[in-house]
Amino acid sequence: MDAKMDPTDTEEFRAQAKAAIDEIADYLDNISSQRVVSAVEPGYLRPLLPSSAPLDPEPMSAIRADVQSKILPGITHWSHPGFMAFFPCSSSYPAAIAEMYSNAFNGAHFNWICSPAVTELETIVLDWLAQALGLPECFLSTGPTRGGGVIHGSASEAILTVMVAARDRYLERALAGLPEGSEEREDEMWRRRSRLVALGSSGTHSSTRKAAQIMGVRYATVPVSAADGYALTGEAVAAKVAELKGRGLEPFYLTATLGTTDVCAVDDFAGIARAVAEHGGSEDMWVHVDAAYAGTALLLPENQEALARPLAQACFQSFNVNPHKWMLTTFDCSAVWVRRRGDLARALSAQPAYLRNAHSDAALVTDYRDWQIPLGRRFRSLKLWFVMRAYGLAGLRAHVRRGVALAERLEARLRAQHEAFEMFTGARFGLLTFCVRPQEGGGGRDGEWWTRSVYDMVNAEGGYYLTSTVVEGTFAIRVCTGVERVREEHVDGLVEVLLAKVEELKRSG
Amino acid sequence: MDAKMDPTDTEEFRAQAKAAIDEIADYLDNISSQRVVSAVEPGYLRPLLPSSAPLDPEPMSAIRADVQSKILPGITHWSHPGFMAFFPCSSSYPAAIAEMYSNAFNGAHFNWICSPAVTELETIVLDWLAQALGLPECFLSTGPTRGGGVIHGSASEAILTVMVAARDRYLERALAGLPEGSEEREDEMWRRRSRLVALGSSGTHSSTRKAAQIMGVRYATVPVSAADGYALTGEAVAAKVAELKGRGLEPFYLTATLGTTDVCAVDDFAGIARAVAEHGGSEDMWVHVDAAYAGTALLLPENQEALARPLAQACFQSFNVNPHKWMLTTFDCSAVWVRRRGDLARALSAQPAYLRNAHSDAALVTDYRDWQIPLGRRFRSLKLWFVMRAYGLAGLRAHVRRGVALAERLEARLRAQHEAFEMFTGARFGLLTFCVRPQEGGGGRDGEWWTRSVYDMVNAEGGYYLTSTVVEGTFAIRVCTGVERVREEHVDGLVEVLLAKVEELKRSG
Incomplete structure (x- = not known):
């Protein structure tokens, strides 16, 4: 041929x-x-x-x-310097080269023997990353609680798996007094299942609601308010838990967020820990921290004391960050750590004969298939390893600091044009939201009309791509400056384009 | 720098x-x-x-x-010609090159506007593949029932998503008479949920049990027997359904298999369709066909009449095959088709404001995030497109025919050594299982000892990698000849190695 x-x-x-x-x-x-x-x-x-x-x-x-x-x-x-929509999810050269090797070493890699390097590098690199983020040692594979990390394809999978683990742990305790296999236990199990409630805030990413939907458990939203910067507070959690328990329901799981999708709010971890401790104890409520986007900011040591250290408190059972977002590791790479890996494995293990091998049976090795939904797995730790080494922590920190500074610069530039723009939420972790003020010449139309019109015009032009959000009825333009190629000229250029669109509308409106 | x-x-x-x-x-x-x-x-x-x-x-x-x-x-x-374990999951050059582009065009691609090509190529290429496999037109995106295909990372995810869709469709019908939001409906919903049962056979892959475990619904195993070649029959399904209904339970879902993991059995699709029609109708029971490995054999037109055509019957709601197994498309690429895409979207949709865009709202485009667990998605259709074009259907068929013929050759060679080997299940779709007969000199040890010993010795040597299985108490060596580099010399070489190990054991035993 x-x-x-x-x-x-x-x-x-x-x-x-x-x-x-x-x-x-x-x-x-x-x-x-x-x-x-x-x-x-x-x-x-x-x-x-x-x-x-x-x-x-x-x-x-x-x-x-x-x-x-x-x-x-x-x-x-998504790698364009005008891409300021959603969240950064760009390519990077080190990740691209790593993926070439990963494809060459292709296999389904569902247990250790399928390729020992695939399992072992994942454990090691997730320990590296947990340390680099300043996570408490309970999340390390070598830590005192037998924790550890695993790479999923997405935060949605990460959250579904920890919610399943939370449910099974909760039910196991709730049914502890009833004999295994008895009709009484079976009836009680179904009664309790029907009362379980997973919680999120109104700023929680939709993946938590979706996980509850998949599992067929109830989902309840804890309100947040502008006064708290849209962050979930301990008081709000306590009130919702009390309300649900008063109705005979059993809250068993909560997603707290470090950097909400819409406005990058950071929930009050210390307050949540207190609320959980006071309402049934940290053994009943599994609190997961979703830091999918902004968790990368924990690479900066100055953020760790306030944001990573509180996670040592007992209610925080798991934590996820997506290196495929702000950390230059090509999609898909979503890392989740758990405090006790046994909780995951008990909920997700299925062990047929054709998957048995001496190393796994002797529990000498980690079988990551018992930490996740799929059986097979890609060699994804390779790209995380390449990225951490090729950039070094210094390079990654410089990248994160640039994204943070660029959003702050954008905020300053927009504030300087205060006749045209109004901040909705200020720059935090490279993300800000703002509105366009009503201008003369718009036929008396309101701020939402001005904001939507400018937003649509900028996106139609094609030089920049922005997203919008609606928070408590306010439509705001949302800008994220974390893409690797974004520089000051692009941020300044965006302000020019925004102003030009406002002027255009004033003339034509 | x-x-x-x-x-x-x-x-x-x-x-x-x-x-x-x-x-x-x-x-x-x-x-x-x-x-x-x-x-x-x-x-x-x-x-x-x-x-x-x-x-x-x-x-x-x-x-x-x-x-x-x-x-x-x-x-x-996994690309080694001595890799005859598990199932083929090798690399291929066209898939490797496609993945390089996919990494360059990196993004989270959760809706159409994130990169229109990612959504549109997936729909088109899965129509191509459905046609190439001879699937009924109800599974095409352009078909009369508004079906279509989607690529997941694994069959486990595919099965979880269709089981969720099956559950929600079943409950919607079961609760149809009760007013939305009423306490009566709520109570009845929880009562019905607690009675739902998902079914598989003893040959069904563990992913079905795991999906039920994640969703918290009951799982029941329908027995299969050696007399039927370990295939699931309509009679067995009918008996299990009747038994469960007699106990007040509600079977709502069944995984039937085209090529079971252990012995590559093919369930009796026509018989299952009859059984389902007689027991409550095809609207109550969602039958999914898992063809993760052997579905690739439907590329051969001679298999389509008997194995793809029966899937036109109304009970078959979904079908999956993993091109990352026998079809040379680098992991991960697991394709699933549904008869009615609305069933998936209704069960899996979650639509927050920041994901809205004009094209999706107008239902002009497919938002695959509503067909799957994760929100984000890799550009995986690119490699399937590269593989189908670079090999052509002719090249893919030649690859499949070679794998089939090699297993048949191996069976003939083993049968020729009938003093040493006994077939457990004959070659089918490139997979066979066999046992080693007890030999003189083994101290009177039984066949299982001989089989296990030979198996361990072959795997320890390192020239070949085989898996084993246990079916109804019989330990058998399992060989899969579908890896692209396997040739006659490797199959013949395996027989030599097996015979050498038997001789060695006879001498040392």
Whole structure:
């Protein structure tokens, strides 16, 4: 067979893969010359592709050409310096190279023997990261409570797994007095299950509600208020727990957040710990801390005392951060640590004969399949290892500090234009939200109209991509400055664009 | 900064990434000269690495050198021609190149606008694959029932999501007569939830039991027997359903399997459809078909009439196959199709303000986040597209036919040595199981001792990696011949090694 048409030919792979590297390097080097958001219309791709798979092999050069001509126009560029939407989730060179090795060492890696390095590097690198974030030692694999970390594909999976562990731990204790296998225990179990309630705040990410939905347990929202900066307080938790218990329900789980998705609020960990201790004790309520985005800010030592240290308190059973967000580790890499790994394994283990092997049976090794929903796993720790080494903690801290400073600069610039803009929530961990004030010439329209109009115009233009949020009825523009390529010129340029849109609206409105 | 220490330097990326390509090509080209299974001892890696992350950046060349010296010894080589364990999950060059682009276009891709190409290519390529497998048109995105496919990370996630959809559909119907929000409806809902039962057979993969465990619903096993080749029959399903209903329980979900993990049995789809129709109707029981491994054999047109066509019957609501197993698409790529996509979205949707956009609100586009557990998603369809095009259906069929023929060859070779070996289950879809007969000189030990001993000796030697299984008390060696590099010489070589081990045991026993 012609090597160009033989997908197993190694020399052809060398040539095509290296050509792809050059294309990727060119793409990333020139990314700022693109629109940020793809401008295609829904359904753009189907007419460009055949209606079924080809019978005969096609050369890789033809497939690569289609990536440029058909796929690239449908890409929104998350590594673009004008990408200030959602949260940063850019590519990085060290992660990209690590993923190349991960693909070469491909396998399903569901237990230790499937590739010992996959399990062992994950344990070690998550200990590195826990230390770098200043997490209490209960979350280390070598810690006193037999804790440890695991990498999931997403925070949603992380939260589902810890909520399952929380439920099973709660039920085990609730049913402790009843004989195993008895009808009495069975009836009581179903009665208790129907009363369980998972809690989040109104700022908690939707993944907590979704986890409850999947598990079929009740979900209740604890209110937050502007007065507390939209952070969950211990008082609010105590009041909700008391209310639920008064109705015969049993709150067993709470997600607290370090950096909410909408406004980057940080819940009051110390207050929550006190509230939980006073209402049934930390053994009944599993408090998980979701730091998916802003947890990366714990790399800065100045944040650790206030934000990582309180997690040593007994109610905090688990903590997650997504290095694939602000930490330059290509999606997917979502890390979660638990205080007692046995809680996870008891809830999630399933051990058929064909998965048995001497090392696992002797409990000499960690079988991460019992810490997660899937059986198989990718070699994801490799990219986290590459990123931590290639940047070093110093490099990662510089990256985080830049994102924080850029949001503060943006806030200062917007405040300087106080006739046009009003901060909704100030810069925190590289994220801020603001509104556009009603201007003359808008036909008396309100701030929401001005804010929405400016927001839509900026996004339509294509130089920047922003997201919006609605908090207690207020529509605000939300800007996140954590993407690696963002520099002062891009932040300053955004202010120019925003002002230009306001002026445009004033003229045309 | 010295370019060698700057992780953002594009020229350094070009050089390092190309050097990595050469290392990967060399690794894969010389893979057969390695042991298959890593020989490291548990805990080998920690002493080789520092106890914490470095403060300063390290050059990529140093990190790459550590991959060779510290990671590679801990890798089990799933692409090795002696890898006949578990199931095939090898790398392939087209998938590897696709993943390089996927990493460059990195983002969280949770809705259409995040990168339209990510959503649209997935829909198109899963239509391609459904057609190539001969699946009924109800599973196509363009089909009459508004079905469609989605890529998950694993079959476990696929099964959890369809089981959640099945539960919510069942409850919605069961509670249809009761007013929304009423106490009566609430009470009845919890009563019904406590009675729900998910079903699998004793050959069903553990992921079904695990999904039930996560959701907190009961799980029941339908027995299978040697007489039916360990396949689930309609009669067995009917009997179990009747028994459960007699106890006041409500079976709502069943996993049927095309190619069980242990012996590659194929459940009786037509019989199951009849049984379900007779016991409450196909609207009550959601039957999912798990074809994670052997579904790839449906690429062969000769298998489609008997195995894909019956899935048109109304009870079959969903179907999954893992292209990351036998279909050369690097882990992770697990495809699942549903008959009605609305069933998934209703069960799994969560829609906060910051995820809203005009295209999604107008239902012009598919938001795959509502088809899955996570919010974010990798660009996984790219590798499936690359693999289907670079191999062509002809190339993929040749690959599958080779795996099937190699297992048949192995069976013939083992049968020719009938004094030493006894087939447990014959070759099917590239998988067979066999036992070693008791030999003279083993001190009167039984077949299980001989089988276990030979199995352990082969795996210890390192030229081949096999798995074992226990079916109804019989310990059997399980061989899977689907890895891309396996050729006749490797199958013949395995028989030689097996015979040599039997001889060795006879001498030493």
